[in-house]
Amino acid sequence: MDWLERMNRAMNYIEQNLAGEINGKEVAKLACCPEYHFPRMFSSMTGLTLSEYIRRRRLSQAAFELQNNSSVKIIDLALKYGYDSPDAFSRAFKNLHGTTPTEARSIGIDLKAIPRLSFQITIKGDVEMDYRIEVLEFEIEIVGVKQKVVTKDAFMMIPKLWEEASTNGFIHKLIDMSWENPQCKMEGILGVCGKQATITDEEFDYFMGCRYANEFSSDMEKIVLPKSTWAVFPNITDAWQRLYTEWLPTSGYELADLPCIENYLAPDRVPNSELWVPVIPK
CATH class of the missing domain: 1.10.10.60 (Homeodomain-like)
Structure with missing residues (x-):
């Protein structure tokens, strides 16, 4: 409610x-x-x-x-x-x-009335929501590049960043790196959203990278996330839609002070993407 x-x-x-x-x-x-x-x-x-x-x-x-x-x-x-x-x-x-x-x-002209939106109680929970809890008992090393994103425009900017990365070959570089000695199930191409799950600044760093523990080129950098617990949802789009309204309010968890991570898997995987949400018990 x-x-x-x-x-x-x-x-x-x-x-x-x-x-x-x-x-x-x-x-x-x-x-x-x-x-x-x-x-x-x-x-x-x-x-x-x-x-x-x-x-x-x-x-x-x-x-x-x-x-x-x-x-x-x-x-x-x-x-x-x-x-x-x-x-x-x-x-x-x-x-x-x-x-x-x-x-x-003029009178008699056809016009469109767009009603104001209001959110009302509807039956929820009739479709199950798949998830799993991953407890990673080690630091997560992610290598890649940072891109500055305007928070209010992130919904449009981030897909464009990935399109550009595909065009200039950066995604293929990450794919090659991600196949080298993967260490856990977060093995895809990663989009790390800022520094915390709750983004309040007008801009944030969107880190495009992958799990990697070897030497890397000078045009890239590394971020390290501590040991942590994650709620993992298949299908990024569906997960964003239902995370706040269905899963989080009744899960017994709250957001941890770490970034959410979008995990893009191979195109032939089902599902081919996951949303990793940092959580702690309430």
Whole structure:
């Protein structure tokens, strides 16, 4: 029940600030969720990115204002709802509604109303959630490179980093390294998200690497994680969707002060990805 109230608090904040600045950090804070993780969870639960939902709600409200206030100026609506110019606003408006803001003033024009989201109680738990607990009784040495990521844009930036790594051959280098004397089940290509599971800074280091204990080239570096306990979930996308709303509230665990790790396995593996979440007993 708590998570339901938190998500609706976040939605209330968005609704109250459609005509102003919406702070992504504040949205995540109200939902009691790490800023980096909230957009992923939101997208998985709703099928929309957070920015797309906000954009659609603003354009929906703009359409209501055009219908209800014949004297409102388009340039004022553009500035009110976060657009730099009337032209940019008009293009976005037409993409959603299929008509221009000027035409939308007319009676009988078809427009799209985008309802505000609210989270309600639904039946959960009818689909089992696979996981395992891994207790690693040794330090984890990960070799790779750091990339600076803007927290609010991480949902878009990180896939682009992996695309670039595939293009320039870095992923293949990591694959070759990961096959050398693997030490535990975290044997894939790893994405280490910041320094803690809860990311609150505006930027964080995303470390792209693999488990490796041998000598490595000077263009790479090593991070070491201490002995720790991990909840491991198959399928990264599904895991992000259900971690906070289904597993964590009833698991008897809470997040440890270590980063979450995305573990990408061979394409022919089933599943071909895992989410490693650092946990400690409550």
